[in-house]
Amino acid sequence: MKLTVIGCGYLGATHAACMAELGHQVLGMDSDMEKVAIMNSGKAPFLERGLDTLIARHTADGRLEFTASYEEAAAFGNLHFVCVGTPQQPGKHAYDLGHLFTAVRKLSPWLRSPAVVAVKSTVPVGAAPRVRDLLHEVAPAGDAIEVAWNPEFLRESFAVKDTLRPDRLVLGFDSENSRAEAVLRQCYEKIIETGTPTIVTDWATAELAKTSANAFLATKISFINAIAEICEASGADVDRLADILGHDARIGQGGMRPGLGFGGGCLPKDIRGFMARADELGVGRALTILREVDAINSRRRERVVDLARRQLDDTLVGKRITVWGAAFKPGTDDIRDSPALAVARRLHELGATITVTDPQALDNARKRHPELDYVDDPIAAVEGAHLLLHLTEWPLYSRLDPDRLAARTSTPKVIDGRGTLDAETWRRAGWTFRALGRH
Ligand code: UDX
Numbered sequence: 001m002k003l004t005v006i007g008c009g010y011l012g013a014t015h016a017a018c019m020a021e022l023g024h025q026v027l028g029m030d031s032d033m034e035k036v037a038i039m040n041s042g043k044a045p046f047l048e049r050g051l052d053t054l055i056a057r058h059t060a061d062g063r064l065e066f067t068a069s070y071e072e073a074a075a076f077g078n079l080h081f082v083c084v085g086t087p088q089q090p091g092k093h094a095y096d097l098g099h100l101f102t103a104v105r106k107l108s109p110w111l112r113s114p115a116v117v118a119v120k121s122t123v124p125v126g127a128a129p130r131v132r133d134l135l136h137e138v139a140p141a142g143d144a145i146e147v148a149w150n151p152e153f154l155r156e157s158f159a160v161k162d163t164l165r166p167d168r169l170v171l172g173f174d175s176e177n178s179r180a181e182a183v184l185r186q187c188y189e190k191i192i193e194t195g196t197p198t199i200v201t202d203w204a205t206a207e208l209a210k211t212s213a214n215a216f217l218a219t220k221i222s223f224i225n226a227i228a229e230i231c232e233a234s235g236a237d238v239d240r241l242a243d244i245l246g247h248d249a250r251i252g253q254g255g256m257r258p259g260l261g262f263g264g265g266c267l268p269k270d271i272r273g274f275m276a277r278a279d280e281l282g283v284g285r286a287l288t289i290l291r292e293v294d295a296i297n298s299r300r301r302e303r304v305v306d307l308a309r310r311q312l313d314d315t316l317v318g319k320r321i322t323v324w325g326a327a328f329k330p331g332t333d334d335i336r337d338s339p340a341l342a343v344a345r346r347l348h349e350l351g352a353t354i355t356v357t358d359p360q361a362l363d364n365a366r367k368r369h370p371e372l373d374y375v376d377d378p379i380a381a382v383e384g385a386h387l388l389l390h391l392t393e394w395p396l397y398s399r400l401d402p403d404r405l406a407a408r409t410s411t412p413k414v415i416d417g418r419g420t421l422d423a424e425t426w427r428r429a430g431w432t433f434r435a436l437g438r439h
Contacts, residue, residue: 001024001025001077001079001186001187002024002025002026002027002076002077002078002079003019003024003025003026003027003076003077003079003080003081003187004026004027004028004029004073004074004076004077004079004080004081005019005026005027005028005029005080005081005083006029006070006073006080006081006082006083006084006103006107007029007030007082007083007084007085007099007103007121008028008029008030008032008035008036008039008045008066008083009030009083009084009085010046010048010156010159010265010334011083011085011120011121011152011154011159012028012030012081012083012084012120013028013039013044013045013046013048013051013055014048014051014154014159014160014163015081015083015120015152015163016028016064016066017044017051017054017055017058017064017160018054018160018163018164019081019187020054020057020058020063020064021054021057021058021164022164022187022188022190022191023063023190024063024187025063025077026058026063026064026065027065027066027067027072027073027076027077028064028065028066028067029066029067029068029069029070029072029073030066030068031068032068033068035066036066036067036068039055039059039066040059040065040066041059042055042056042059042060043055043056046332046333046334047331047332047333047334047360048156048157048159048160048332049157049158049159049160049161049331050160050161051159051160054160070106070107070110071110073107073110074107074110074111074112074115075110077115078113078114078115078116078183079115079116079118079183079184079187080107080115080116080117080118081118081119081120081150082100082103082104082117082118082119082120082121083120083121083152084099084100084102084103084121085099085121085265086099086100086121086122086123086273087099087265087269088268088269088272088273092276093272093273093275093276094124094272094273094276094277095122095123095124095269095273095276095277097123097124097127099121100119100121100123100127100131101130101131101134104117104131104134104135105134105138108134108135108137108138108139108145109138109139109140111135111139111140111141111145112139112140112141113141113144114141114144114145114146114179115141115144115145115146116145116146116147116148116179116180116183116184117131117135117145117146117147117148118147118148118149118150118180118184119131119147119148119149119150120150120151120152122151122152122210122211122214122266122270122273123207124207124211124273124274124276124277124280125204125207125208125211125277125281126204126207126277126281127207128147128149128172128174128203128204128206128207129174129203131147132147132174135147146173146178146179146180147174147180147203148171148172148173148178148180148181148183148184149170149171149172149173149203149206149207150169150170150171150172150184150206151170151172151206151207151209151210152210153166153167153168153210153213154166156264156265156329156331156332156334157329157330157331157332158331164191165191165194165196166191166196167196167197168196168197168198168199169188169191169192169196169197169198169199170199170201170206170209171184171185171198171199171200171201171206172200172201172202172203172204172205172206172207173200173201173202173203174202174203181200185198210270211270211273211274211277212274214266214267214270214271214274215270215271215274215287215290215293217255217262217267218262218267218268218270218271218290218293218294218297219289219290219293220254220255220256221255221256221257221261221262221267221297222261222262222292222293222294222296222297224238224242224245224256224257224258225258225259225261225296225297225299225300225437226296227241227242227258227437228258228259228300228436228437229296229299229303231437231438231439232436232437232438232439234439235439236439237437237438237439238258238419238436238437238438239258239419239437239438242256242257242258257418257419258419258436258437259300259393259417259418259419259436259437260300260301260304260339260340260343260391260417260418260436261296261297261298261300261301261339262297262339263328263329263336263337263338263339263342264328264329264334264336264337264338265328265334265336265337268294268297268337269337271290271293271294272290272294274287274290275287275290275291300339300417300436301339301342301343301346303436304343304389304391304415304417304436305343305346305347305350307415307434307436308321308343308347308352308387308389308415309350311387311413311415311432311434312352312386312387312413316347316350316351316352317350317351317352318351318352318353319351319352319353319386319387320352320353320355320384320385320386320387321344321347321352321353321354321355321385321386321387321388321389322354322355322356322357322381322382322385322387322388322389323340323343323344323354323355323356323357323389323391324340324357324358324378324381324388324389324390324391324392324394324397325338325340325356325357325358325390325391325392325393325394325397325418326338326340326341326344326356326357326358326361326362326364326365326392327340327358327360327361327392327394328340328392329392329393330392330393330394330395332360332361333360333361333363333364334361334364335361335364335365335368338361338365338392339391339392339417340356340358340389340391340392340417341356341365341368341369341372343389343391343417344356344369344372344389344391345369345371345372348371348372353373354372354373355372355373355374355375355381355385356372356373356374356375356381357374357375357376357377357378357381358392358394359378359394359396362374362376378396378397378400379400379404379405379408380408382405382408382409383408383409384408384409385408385409385411386409386411386413387411387413387414387415388405388409388412388413388414388415389414389415389417390414390415390416390417390418390420390421391417391418392418393418393419393420395420397420397421398420398421398422401429402425402426402428402429402431403429405429406429406430406431412429412430412431412432413431413432413434414426414431414432414433414434415434415435415436416433416434416435416436417435417436418436419435419436419437421433421435423435423438
């Protein structure tokens with residue numbers, strides 16, 4: 001099939017490369033010319049496991065190309081996936097749908113023949129009819145343009161795997177047996193024939209599938225972090241407890257890693273956008289639980305700041321603190337709403353000198369937060385530090401030798417915000433060891 005992907009961020013670039021991997025002829029479209037040039041040279045514009053390989057492979061075999069032109073995209077094929085970002089509005093909880101409607105408005109005038117526009121961007125429920133109305137009003141092909149809602153559930157750092165082997169496919173249409181359904185089934189044929197559950201539903205359910213899934217995942221993480229607060233107060237060990245709970249198949253191990261909580265470009269803004277939409281629909285009370293989920297998540301960050309202050313005898317001014325981790329989670333260079341950087345910035349505001357290290361996200365962090373100091377080597381970063389904070393659980397950090405690290409500082413104190421350092425080994429090496437969720 002010939003298809004396009006409009007918007008080549010974490011979602012779109014991955015989708016474009018994976019569709020080429022499935023055998024389709026793909027044109028990715030992004031208004032950022034620099035990004036287009038990088039991808040056309042066979043490289044991924046950000047870190048994502050396996051993506052570089054797929055982009056290199058399919059730009060070389062001619063199945064994948066990128067452009068900044070809506071006109072070219074519209075002329076290329078009759079299936080257009082819309083993957084643009086829907087961030088949080090500044091100063092509000094609601095989604096900013098500006099990029100979505102701009103993309104649809106710019107694509108529409110070039111749509112002269114029947115086509116399917118399949119939206120993958122995360123939206124507040126009720127956006128689909130607005131997209132349809134805009135397309136029908138502006139596109140020369142008018143109501144021969146069909147809209148499908150096809151939410152994406154990929155996790156960053158597993159995005160290629162999650163796209164090629166998803167847990168389920170969700171396809172939303174406004175009528176039964178639509179042509180759009182046949183087109184999408186053909187597009188995903190190789191995935192469907194491996195037995196992937198494929199749920200066909202209406203637009204609103206498809207839109208809600210994504211926001212409710214993310215709300216549930218965020219709730220699960222905040223639940224175990226609320227229990228971590230109880231553990232800290234009562235002397236229990238939240239890591240052991242999470243393990244015990246997770247053996248119950250009804251609870252499960254996934255999303256039960258206690259620690260500094262969630263960040264990134266999805267979960268925080270999705271729970272807020274979901275609450276804002278529920279308010280608009282007059283059912284705000286239904287989601288008051290998410291206010292608590294958000295509050296518990298923020299308290300994790302405050303708790304680390306508080307523990308740091310206590311470890312430094314209530315004086316942060318003039319203290320040197322090393323932060324291991326800048327990415328919002330391991331395996332990515334994405335620093336959007338990074339819990340690690342939020343803590344680093346707060347401690348900096350309170351007067352400490354902060355040195356941040358990260359194996360992949362330092363360039364992004366440096367550009368965004370020039371007020372912090374950055375060091376590439378995690379061992380050198382500890383030199384002369386009064387306190388070490390482990391805030392993003394890159395596996396390499398738990399492999400470093402605490403004995404060697406202790407020699408770099410005269411006050412070996414560490415706070416493990418992610419629960420992956422071995423307390424005993426660190427203590428044996430002379431470190432004062434504190435961890436979130438343990439007494
Ligand atoms: C998330 C959803 O998982 C995905 O389905 C959706 O499409 C987009 O949002 P992502 O943001 O890539 O994906 O990351 P995820 O792996 O879910 O982690 C989100 C955040 O929660 C990270 O900051 C991570 O460190 C944190 N987390 C995750 C925990 O603190 N504990 C856990 O047990 C799991």
